[in-house]
Amino acid sequence: MNRTIKIGTRGSQLALWQAHEVQKQLQSAFPDIQTEIVVIKTKGDIILDVALSKIGDKGLFTKEIEQALLNGDIDLAVHSLKDMPTELPDNLILGGVLERGEVRDVFLSRDKRPLSTFTSKDKIATSSLRRQAQLLHYNPALNIVDIRGNVNSRIQKMSDGYCDALIMAGAGIQRLGLEHLITQYLEPETVMPAVSQGAVTIEIREGDEEIYPIIDAINHLPTWYQVMAERAFLRTMEGGCQVPVACFSEVADGNMKMRAMVASLDGRIIVKDVMETTLDEATEKAIEMAFSMLDAGAEKILESIRGND
């Protein structure tokens, strides 16, 4: 290929880290290929004063980048897969994923006190209904406040006294080299992560025969099986990122174990399930699990949340 492949990304430090990681892997697999990073602003980067759950816009962090991909301004787009709606726009597909990073959420507290010592006097900041619901299930007395902004600005807000603790994705904290700020890793029994958390994906144009094989060559298959099954689960639940749906899957020896949960916003009701499957059947089994959870009460929870808007 004798042209430069343009890699589209948001401009946050985390997004740039992820785009550079894709660039690095492409360059080591195809030393002759030229690549260039193109930074694109999204609505999610511009509107910073409204709670994410209130904007309620799917693809808040992806739409403008996808437009550039469709226009041909870029050749591939790098995203946190967690932020991507389960239905992609026409003519775009996921070309591959990088090996998954840390899947768990982490707890960052100003004076390194663990979650177990927190009371109604402390403020825990998160904009995620999934995190809020599970924290309240763990301890109904906890005081949860909303927060927006990228990882660095949230940490700044905590230092400035806005809150006493933050819950964030461990992957983001590690990628920014901020591991020293982690007070504790939250196990999925306490706070189950979001679908596709910790996975970086590469979105491409459907039928792009030049780019597809290049991306396919760096696709990490065990991660691919995991995230495809997790996204099929989420699609069946019909939950975007702003409903309290969570999933945790582990792959070993060609098999997958998947745990999932749906919670009411106040954390009072939780529906959980677990399944084990071969990788080949993972997506089908994840969909079956979603239907069985919907029957077991998840449908009722999701309906009442949608009715609240």
Ligand SMILES: NCc1[nH]cc(CCC(=O)O)c1CC(=O)O
């Ligand atoms: N919703 C924002 C977002 N999207 C991806 C990550 C971190 C990286 C990842 O989970 O892949 C984060 C920050 C966070 O949730 O703390």
